[in-house]
Amino acid sequence: MAKLLSADGIVAEDRTWVDADAPSPVAGPAIYPLAYWLAHRDVLPADSGVWLDVDAEPAEFAEVIPTLALIAIRFDAFTDGRGLSLAVLLRSRFGFRGELRAAGSVHEDLVHYMHRCGFDSYLMRDDSDLAIARRALEVERTTYQGSVITPEPAYRRVARS
Amino acid sequence: MYRYDTLDKAFVSQRVEEFRDQTQRYLDGKLSDEEFLQLRLRNGLYIQRLAPMLRVAVPYGTLSSTQLRKLAHISRHYDKGYGHLSTRQNMQFNWPELAEVPDILAELAEVDMHAIQTSGSCVRNVTTDQFAGVAADEILDPRPYCELIRQWSTSHPEFDWLPRKFKIAVNGADSDRAAVDVHDIGIDVRKASTGEPVFDIKVGGGLGRTPVIASLIRTGLAVEHLLTYLEAILRVYNRYGRRDNKYKARIKILVRAMTAEKFRDEVDAEWVHLENGPGTLTQAEVARVCADFDRPNLAAQPAPAQPLAEARIANPVFSRWIANNVYPHKQTGYAVVTLSTKVPGVAPGDVTDRQMEAVAAWADRFGLGEIRISHEQNFVLPDVPEAKLFELWQEADAQRLGTANVGTLNDIICCPGGDYCSLANAKSIPIAEALQRRFDDLDYLHDLGPIDLNISGCMNACGHHHVGHIGILGVDKKGAEWYQISIGGHAGKDSSLGQILGPSFSRADVTRVIEQILEVYLDCRVRDETFIQCFRRIGLEPFKAQVYGQAA
Numbered sequence: 001m002a003k004l005l006s007a008d009g010i011v012a013e014d015r016t017w018v019d020a021d022a023p024s025p026v027a028g029p030a031i032y033p034l035a036y037w038l039a040h041r042d043v044l045p046a047d048s049g050v051w052l053d054v055d056a057e058p059a060e061f062a063e064v065i066p067t068l069a070l071i072a073i074r075f076d077a078f079t080d081g082r083g084l085s086l087a088v089l090l091r092s093r094f095g096f097r098g099e100l101r102a103a104g105s106v107h108e109d110l111v112h113y114m115h116r117c118g119f120d121s122y123l124m125r126d127d128s129d130l131a132i133a134r135r136a137l138e139v140e141r142t143t144y145q146g147s148v149i150t151p152e153p154a155y156r157r158v159a160r161s
Numbered sequence: 162m163y164r165y166d167t168l169d170k171a172f173v174s175q176r177v178e179e180f181r182d183q184t185q186r187y188l189d190g191k192l193s194d195e196e197f198l199q200l201r202l203r204n205g206l207y208i209q210r211l212a213p214m215l216r217v218a219v220p221y222g223t224l225s226s227t228q229l230r231k232l233a234h235i236s237r238h239y240d241k242g243y244g245h246l247s248t249r250q251n252m253q254f255n256w257p258e259l260a261e262v263p264d265i266l267a268e269l270a271e272v273d274m275h276a277i278q279t280s281g282s283c284v285r286n287v288t289t290d291q292f293a294g295v296a297a298d299e300i301l302d303p304r305p306y307c308e309l310i311r312q313w314s315t316s317h318p319e320f321d322w323l324p325r326k327f328k329i330a331v332n333g334a335d336s337d338r339a340a341v342d343v344h345d346i347g348i349d350v351r352k353a354s355t356g357e358p359v360f361d362i363k364v365g366g367g368l369g370r371t372p373v374i375a376s377l378i379r380t381g382l383a384v385e386h387l388l389t390y391l392e393a394i395l396r397v398y399n400r401y402g403r404r405d406n407k408y409k410a411r412i413k414i415l416v417r418a419m420t421a422e423k424f425r426d427e428v429d430a431e432w433v434h435l436e437n438g439p440g441t442l443t444q445a446e447v448a449r450v451c452a453d454f455d456r457p458n459l460a461a462q463p464a465p466a467q468p469l470a471e472a473r474i475a476n477p478v479f480s481r482w483i484a485n486n487v488y489p490h491k492q493t494g495y496a497v498v499t500l501s502t503k504v505p506g507v508a509p510g511d512v513t514d515r516q517m518e519a520v521a522a523w524a525d526r527f528g529l530g531e532i533r534i535s536h537e538q539n540f541v542l543p544d545v546p547e548a549k550l551f552e553l554w555q556e557a558d559a560q561r562l563g564t565a566n567v568g569t570l571n572d573i574i575c576c577p578g579g580d581y582c583s584l585a586n587a588k589s590i591p592i593a594e595a596l597q598r599r600f601d602d603l604d605y606l607h608d609l610g611p612i613d614l615n616i617s618g619c620m621n622a623c624g625h626h627h628v629g630h631i632g633i634l635g636v637d638k639k640g641a642e643w644y645q646i647s648i649g650g651h652a653g654k655d656s657s658l659g660q661i662l663g664p665s666f667s668r669a670d671v672t673r674v675i676e677q678i679l680e681v682y683l684d685c686r687v688r689d690e691t692f693i694q695c696f697r698r699i700g701l702e703p704f705k706a707q708v709y710g711q712a713a
Contacts, residue, residue, distance in 0.1 A: 055400075079199055079282070081322030085399045088319050093434060109183060109200055116318035129191065142172040144312045151439040153313070153388075155446035160166050 006121035010130045054083035058094045066095040078107040084117045091118035091148045108133035118148035163308045163453045165273040173270045180204045181263035205276030215254045216279040221289040221307040222250030226521035226530040231272045233517035246510035246538040282323045284314035288330045290338040291535035295543040297489035303333035305451040313388045320395045324402035325410035340652035345412045347375045365416030368622035372658045373413040376421035389440045393432035462494030482565035500540040500562040505597040508590045509575040510538030519560045569606040578618030585618035587635025587642035612692045628652035630693045632659040649696045681707045
């Protein structure tokens, strides 16, 4: 069972992940592949989530983004930065206000960067050390750039001299 | 130079502690090799053929005498008493112990230095003209803009995991000593008619397997938009750059696949959303960083007791050094001095702890305590009073840093090659050494005039062989080391890529082939035509005929 790190701390995975191979409706909260959700959204519960690959084009489903309760971005490798740009776009350009979840290859040493890109929950690999990930999120960090969570860069936030 | 404020210091300290924790977890077996690889690369730590290699960032090649003394100390206590000046103006240590690297980083932090993003698929150390701020032909000092870019790109949450490494260079002079045309982003800063700084942005240049000259996609960008425009470029690259093949992952491949026009349109479409947003630079921030690079008015120099011309006549070797290693300063009475690391028997760019201490002492005595590292792997002292040149030259010569060979055939750019690097196909240092021993006659070198000879041990082109007037590339032929030679490359305002002469040579033949190439030049040159001018007039054929004979 994958573990979830969220604003509530370390909790059990709270939704069923529906694969893209043969998707079908499941009982209870779930995360569906985007294409399946788009085709069946009228009959799926309103709080269903969708998941995207890192190369998804948000412009192609822009109108539904603000209505979604949860979007998960699936990383095949934690080194694939496309998912970070996708998160930034969903948050800062496409008006996504729901829960943004990182899934797949999510590394505990990188969650604090992901948080700044707009993620707020992390579905970690089974071998991850969630205590390290949680600690990484809790540390107050000195940063230079603006980000999704703090749009102002350091020079607009603090007096520099 | 830039002075760290409390935020900069806090940032670096935090990064040191984070890396100490990661290293400990790796040593405890809690991080796999593959995981730690990615984390350590973002802190400049490679595992090389023989030992780890730590690449310390020297932002845009500027450092203080205090910082250089710290590097000397690190080389003594954690390494084998020397360091290596890299072609990205950084300093590398080849023999640190992995477990001691966090301590080295903590020592660096004491003098406001670090190794962040000197490797890995992220934005690397921003480079510039090694004569920035002092060159007589400078329009604007590019370093404040390098510093603004450095801060913006450091631990950027969105752009730390790019398809491949990303190199930015900025130039602010008439000449281009920063080679902006062969960078992922090359920036020329100039003055608009209003006197304000404006930026011309080029993208998609690079060396490596597929050498490309960058394409100009924006002219006259105002300073407040510099970082948001870069953000737009990086976002397009991060999303669409290839990740399936590391040899096709640099931005140059994306720009070429899309065409420069289409790439520019994508960037502009992205920038529309960022222009005038919170990432826009404020006047106060630009002024704050620029102020750190304001140069004090140097004291007017009294006329020297013995005029330079007299000293030159009395000492021809000193005269050669003045001609080759000394560049005009903005202010009369001062000079910019390049201290050559290129002497036979020493790998190009290698410097001992004693040499570092000596350079730091000269920087204090003959300047404002500032030192530069050039991408040609030499040290530069930017503010030497002309009256002190002879004294400096004598002392530098005693430390084997006074060779009068800057810009000559002998001033070879050379990567660490197969002696150290696990990527190399062939050794490069022994080639450099053999050439330096063969061409050690300063009169002959002077007669040859400016020639850039660059050596890379593999296609990754860390030795910039594509833009050497003569380039040498190590290749692997069935497990043996061979060398491919190209001619006609050039880095500068009129950049060009070298053309391959023909089939490659064994190590034993390389020196002979270079001799033959030089013979063709000396036979064919007209008046004071330089090697590259001559090549551009006569082309590759005469060189081919000489080296391979008529049959080729």
